[in-house]
Amino acid sequence: MPENILLEPKTNGFYEVNKCSGALFGLKRTPFMKLLPYLVYLIIIQQLMACQEFKDHPPRKSKAVGKLEGKDYTQWVDPFIGTDGTGHTFPGPSWPMALVQPGPDNRDIGWDYTSGYQFQDRQILGFSHSRASGTGINEFGDVLLLPLGEDKTKHKSKKEEESAEVGLYEVRLDNGVNVSLTSTPRVGIHRYEFPSEEATVYVNLQHGLRFLTDSLVLESQVKLEGNHAISGYARTKNWVERRYFFYIEFDQKWQQIEQKQKEPKEVAPKYLIHFKLGDGKLMAKVALSGVSVKGAKANMKTEAPDWQFESYVLQAKKRWNKLLSKIEIEADDDQKTIFYTALYHLYLQPANIADANGQYRGADHKVRKAPAGKYYSTLSLWDTYRAAHPLYTLLSPDLVNGFINSMLLHADAQGYLPIWTAWGQENHCMIGNHAIPVITDAYMKGFSGFDEDKALEAMLRSTRENHLNSDWEIYNQYGYYPFDLLDNESVSRTLESGLDDYCVAIFAQEMEEESIARSYFKRSEYYKNLFDPETKLMRGKDSEGNFRSPFDPITSTSPMNNPGDYTEANAWQYSWASAQYDVAGLIKLMGGKAAFTRQLNTFFSLKGEENKHLGQEGMIGQYAHGNEPGHHIPYLYAYSDSPEKGQDLLRTICRDFYSSTPSGITGNEDCGQMSAWYIFTTLGFYPVNPANGTFVLGVPQVARATVKLPKGKQLLIRNNHLQDGSEVKAVFFNGQKVEGPEIRYQDLMKGGELVFE
Numbered sequence: 001m002p003e004n005i006l007l008e009p010k011t012n013g014f015y016e017v018n019k020c021s022g023a024l025f026g027l028k029r030t031p032f033m034k035l036l037p038y039l040v041y042l043i044i045i046q047q048l049m050a051c052q053e054f055k056d057h058p059p060r061k062s063k064a065v066g067k068l069e070g071k072d073y074t075q076w077v078d079p080f081i082g083t084d085g086t087g088h089t090f091p092g093p094s095w096p097m098a099l100v101q102p103g104p105d106n107r108d109i110g111w112d113y114t115s116g117y118q119f120q121d122r123q124i125l126g127f128s129h130s131r132a133s134g135t136g137i138n139e140f141g142d143v144l145l146l147p148l149g150e151d152k153t154k155h156k157s158k159k160e161e162e163s164a165e166v167g168l169y170e171v172r173l174d175n176g177v178n179v180s181l182t183s184t185p186r187v188g189i190h191r192y193e194f195p196s197e198e199a200t201v202y203v204n205l206q207h208g209l210r211f212l213t214d215s216l217v218l219e220s221q222v223k224l225e226g227n228h229a230i231s232g233y234a235r236t237k238n239w240v241e242r243r244y245f246f247y248i249e250f251d252q253k254w255q256q257i258e259q260k261q262k263e264p265k266e267v268a269p270k271y272l273i274h275f276k277l278g279d280g281k282l283m284a285k286v287a288l289s290g291v292s293v294k295g296a297k298a299n300m301k302t303e304a305p306d307w308q309f310e311s312y313v314l315q316a317k318k319r320w321n322k323l324l325s326k327i328e329i330e331a332d333d334d335q336k337t338i339f340y341t342a343l344y345h346l347y348l349q350p351a352n353i354a355d356a357n358g359q360y361r362g363a364d365h366k367v368r369k370a371p372a373g374k375y376y377s378t379l380s381l382w383d384t385y386r387a388a389h390p391l392y393t394l395l396s397p398d399l400v401n402g403f404i405n406s407m408l409l410h411a412d413a414q415g416y417l418p419i420w421t422a423w424g425q426e427n428h429c430m431i432g433n434h435a436i437p438v439i440t441d442a443y444m445k446g447f448s449g450f451d452e453d454k455a456l457e458a459m460l461r462s463t464r465e466n467h468l469n470s471d472w473e474i475y476n477q478y479g480y481y482p483f484d485l486l487d488n489e490s491v492s493r494t495l496e497s498g499l500d501d502y503c504v505a506i507f508a509q510e511m512e513e514e515s516i517a518r519s520y521f522k523r524s525e526y527y528k529n530l531f532d533p534e535t536k537l538m539r540g541k542d543s544e545g546n547f548r549s550p551f552d553p554i555t556s557t558s559p560m561n562n563p564g565d566y567t568e569a570n571a572w573q574y575s576w577a578s579a580q581y582d583v584a585g586l587i588k589l590m591g592g593k594a595a596f597t598r599q600l601n602t603f604f605s606l607k608g609e610e611n612k613h614l615g616q617e618g619m620i621g622q623y624a625h626g627n628e629p630g631h632h633i634p635y636l637y638a639y640s641d642s643p644e645k646g647q648d649l650l651r652t653i654c655r656d657f658y659s660s661t662p663s664g665i666t667g668n669e670d671c672g673q674m675s676a677w678y679i680f681t682t683l684g685f686y687p688v689n690p691a692n693g694t695f696v697l698g699v700p701q702v703a704r705a706t707v708k709l710p711k712g713k714q715l716l717i718r719n720n721h722l723q724d725g726s727e728v729k730a731v732f733f734n735g736q737k738v739e740g741p742e743i744r745y746q747d748l749m750k751g752g753e754l755v756f757e
Contacts, residue, residue, distance in 0.1 A: 073324035074166035074317050076333070076340040080662045084119035086612050086626065087665035087674075088134045089345060091117065091164035092127075095185045095316055096323055096347040097376070097399075100288050102129045102181045102188035103169060104159070105141055109210045111613070114138045116209050119662040122158045124173065127181060128207060129188045129286050130244075132378055132422065133348045134669025137429065139239040139422050141209035143246050143286050147192045148200040149175025152272060155202050166344070167316030182313045184303035186296075186356060187287045191309050194280040201275070201284070203230065203248065205268040211238055220268035223293075227253045231293045234268055240425035243361065244288055247296040250275075251283040251307050283307050290423060291367050295355040302356040323347055326395050329682065330704035337660040339682055339702075342675035346388060347396075349671045350376035350403065353424055361424055363413040374402040375409065379421045380671035381438065382430035382496075383628045386580075387676035389438045390687040393445055393745065397710060400442050401449030407435045408454055416462040419469055428469055431489055431567055432496030433462045437691040440503035443510065444693040445745050456511060459504045463497075463520075470497075479529045482543040488559050491530055491540050492567035492629075495577035498527045502581040503691045527578040531589050536599055538575040540565035554606075554622070556614035568615030569629045572603055572622040576633050581689050583639050597640040603633070604649065618657045618666035620649065625657050626667020631677050632688045635696045638741035644727040647699040650681050651725065654701050683707070683717055684756060685743060693745040697738065699728045700756055713751030720757055728756045 068074070082089035092103020105116035105125045112118050115131050116138075126146030132139055146155065154175070162171040169181045176195035183189060192199070208216040218241075222232035230248040235241070252275055260270040275282055285304055289295035304312065324340055331339065354360040358373035393400055410418045410426075417435035420427050439455050464472055474485055475497060483490040505520035532539040532547055540548035553571035557564025566574050579586045587596045604621040611617075617626030624630055634653065637646025657666040658678050665674055680686045684700035700719040707715040721728075731738040734752040748754070 068317060068321050070321075071325065072321060073340055074321050076336040077166050077320070077324070077344045078337055078341050078660060079164040079166070079169070079344070080119060081338070081341045081660060082134065082345070082662070082665035082669050083115075083117055084662035085665075086112075086617060086667055087663070087669050088112075088114045088136070089665065089669050090115040090131055090133060091119075091162070092131075092169045093164075093167050093181055093183045093313075093316060094348055095183060095319055097350060097352050098183065098185040098348075099290075099351055099353050100129050100183055100186050100188050100286070101131050101133075101348070102127055102183050102190075102286070103131060104162075104171065105144065105207070105209070108141060108207060109138065111136065113209070114211075114668075116141055124157050124159055124171070126156070126202065126204060126207065127179065127188075127190065128209075129246075129288055131209065132380075132671065133345060134665070134671055134674065135380065136668050136670075137239050137427075138209040138211040141207060142234070142244050142288060143248065144204040144207035145190060145248075145284060145286070146202040146204070147173070147175075147177040147179060147194065147282070148202055148272075149173070149177060149195070151175070152200050155204075166320045167313045180309065182309060182316060184312060184315070185352070186289070186299035187285055187304040189304060189309060189312055190284040190286075192282045192284075194277060194282065197277045197280055199275045199277050199280065199282055201250075201273045201282070203271040203273060205232065205234065205246075206262075206266050206270055208236060208238065213238055215265040215267075217267040222269055224257065227257075230271075231296070233293065239429070240422050240427045242290075242423040242425050243365070244290060244423070245293045245296045246289075247287045247293060247300055249285050249300065252277065283309065289355050290353050290361045291355050291359045295357070295359060299356045320344065320347075323396075326708050327679075327683075328706040329702045331702045334660050335702065338658050338664065339679065341660075341664075342658075342678045345669055345675040346391065346672040346679065349378040349380075350406075351378045352402075353377045363410050363418075363421075363424060363426055366413065368409070370409075371405055372402060374406065375424070376403055376406040377421045377424045378671060379407070379418050379435070380673070381418065381420060381434035382432060383670035383673040384676070385434040385437045385441075386628055386631055386673060386690055387680055387687060388672040390441055390690050391676045391679060393442060393447070394707070394748070397447070400447050404439050404442055404447070404450045404455070407439060408450060408458055411435075411458040411462070416465065416467050417458050428467075431469060431493045433469070433500050434496070436462065436500040437503045440507045440691040441687075441693070443507055444691065452511060456504075456507060456513070456516075459500075459507065460516070463500060463504060469493075475526070476523070478541075478543060479526045480541060483540040483548060483565055484542040488557065488563040489565065489567050491538050491565040491571070492569070492574055492577075494530060495527050495538060495574060496567075498524050498578055499581055499691075501526075506692060524581070525585070527582075528585070528589060533589075535571075536575075536590050536595070537571045538577070539571060554608050556611065556616055558614050561613050567629070568627055569624070570608075570622070572606065573615075573624060573630050576603075576636065577629065579636055579688070580632055581691070583636065583688075587639065593639070593641055597637075597642055600633075600637060600640055601642075601645070604645075612667070615667075618653075620652065623649075624667075625653050628670065628673055631673070632686065635686050635688050635698060638696050638698070643741070647728060650698050651701070654678065654681060684719065684754070694742045695745065695748070696741050697728075697731050697743060697756075709749055709751050713749075715748055715751055716753045718753065718755045720755065730757045731755065732757065 079091040094101040106121040107113040126144040128141040128144040130140035157173040160172045178193040180191040219235040256274040287296040287300035354370040354375040360375040420429040480494045481490040502524035508516035556570040615627035634649040682701040685695035688696045703722045705717040732755045
């Protein structure tokens with residue numbers, strides 16, 4: 001363990017109470033074809049709550065805890081960015097890709113509180129130990145602790161002021177208690193300062209972040225260990241059904257512990273634990289495991305064997321600083337804050353859910369040993385295949401094989417590749433089988449630390465054998481999903497499956513499996529069956545081959561809020577989906593490059609209505625930056641007659657939809673995807689095709705950036721005309737002009753200089 005480093009006095013500016021506002025319950029993410037019966041329940045639930053707004057300004061940066069090696073990049077991370085509004089991030093501490101992410105929970109249900117937290121809400125129910133960053137459905141929130149004031153009957157509090165930085169969250173509660181949180185990958189560490197020697201901690205083991213349920217815990221077993229520790233197990237059912245194990249330890253012995261009477265439908269216990277403290281100070285540690293109580297105890301012994309709070313803060317900062325230092329940008333402090341916070345958000349997940357000894361619980365609930373001690377979950381693949389996973393291949397190639405092997409292990413246990421996993425369990429949220437492009441992307445870029453035959457077999461099973469998100473007989477019979485044979489999302493599901501088919505095809509082709517490649521290339525062109533030559537949009541068809549009529553291309557549909565042919569989008573937004581892998585084919589369908597350009601111009605100018613619960617947020621015409629299906633579309637101008645328009649759009653999106661304030665992310669952050677888009681665009685390129693190892697060139701948003709590559713190599717990026725906003729007309733890589741709008745991953749990884757003129 002590092003030597004004890006004393007915490008220097010903080011200079012963070014705290015957010016102060018200002019005025020009152022409210023939060024309205026809504027919904028974004030929906031598991032396919034399972035949640036419609038709950039629509040009435042959603043309408044009934046009212047989440048209009050009184051809460052206090054905090055002044056919207058970034059905090060002043062704190063001094064580093066101890067000494068970091070080299071430059072301190074953590075100073076530009078503001079964990080409050082994205083916590084106000086629809087970003088759905090959280091301000092609590094975390095290690096990169098950690099199982100445990102402690103933080104404050106304002107509410108335990110409601111679309112605004114999928115991470116448990118909203119910046120403007122003053123209420124604090126307590127501090128739980130697991131969550132997801134930026135999602136649209138609530139999950140986790142395990143093991144909640146809250147230090148109480150004089151009123152022991154009041155089991156919630158309000159924040160008077162709070163601050164957050166990498167590895168540390170602090171808040172002063174209105175009950176007089178000061179709370180500090182830090183963490184290791186599998187352990188949350190609390191430090192409390194009570195106003196008197198009489199202290200009580202409320203421990204709520206029934207708590208969790210809930211979605212459409214009022215009976216979260218199905219089974220619970222708890223054991224009091226002496227008079228200083230609690231261990232136990234819970235089986236919960238929310239977004240997924242899962243098991244978690246915990247071990248809670250205090251640094252002092254309690255004098256008395258009392259169990260609260262359970263409310264109707266409650267299964268797990270809640271305790272009031274009373275202490276007598278000489279100096280009013282108390283510490284607690286909470287370790288989690290997906291395997292066993294023994295695993296939770298071992299996690300604590302391995303990662304947090306002592307009570308040196310400041311040393312754990314420093315360890316977290318060092319780990320984050322190493323990751324953040326992978327990119328150096330030349331920019332002002334405000335832009336650095338946006339950029340390095342985006343990099344921070346990128347690495348909050350996927351979570352390694354294996355214990356310190358490498359054991360994990362798989363999709364079939366069996367316990368196994370993970371290769372290299374890594375088994376990743378919180379895979380929001382419908383979002384992250386687009387840019388987050390391609391960005392990991394550039395910045396952290398050492399992580400990629402671990403991701404792929406986790407997906408293949410999941411397929412072994414489940415029978416098909418993961419779609420959206422939480423705590424190792426499948427929730428079938430969203431559409432497509434987008435582990436496929438992630439695996440294909442890695443393979444096409446030369447990653448070889450996984451079994452390619454096993455990968456192809458898993459892809460074929462996932463695209464041939466029916467599961468909850470697919471009906472391949474219908475898909476292949478008609479060459480699309482007819483809307484009269486599917487209750488909703490017929491167009492989006494056809495288009496998303498087309499991308500997966502293309503990825504299987506190029507993977508098989510690379511392996512010289514020509515028969516498979518031909519079959520899947522044919523399937524990848526099914527999108528053409530839904531193209532309406534009159535509107536030049538992708539339009540639903542029934543099983544007789546008739547286009548949907550009447551046809552409203554502007555109104556968005558979503559399975560829960562407005563069922564229809566599209567997934568959190570409208571016809572305009574999804575009609576560009578196939579351009580991720582077949583730009584030439586779409587240009588031909590539209591009638592050539594000039595028609596393609598006109599359609600893009602119309603798309604970015606045609607007005608519509610914003611509706612955040614239907615994915616309509618961050619609007620430029622019909623472009624909705626707040627949701628993922630359109631993220632590649634501004635880059636399509638690179639293939640048009642007007643590439644300069646795409647460059648202007650990229651500047652506008654970065655300026656208008658990202659900021660260094662708590663409301664600085666427009667739309668759900670979605671496990672790193674929103675951040676990955678910003679990072680790529682800042683560097684000047686983006687993976688329009690997320691699986692073939694190429695990037696489309698845009699325009700850098702900084703004058704200079706340096707990316708550290710493996711084996712001591714560097715990629716230097718220069719924009720020589722950043723200040724005047726000139727159009728980029730030529731790009732040079734290592735002195736050679738780049739012909740066309742794309743550059744290869746393999747070339748960038750050799751290092752050198754990428755210059756935009």
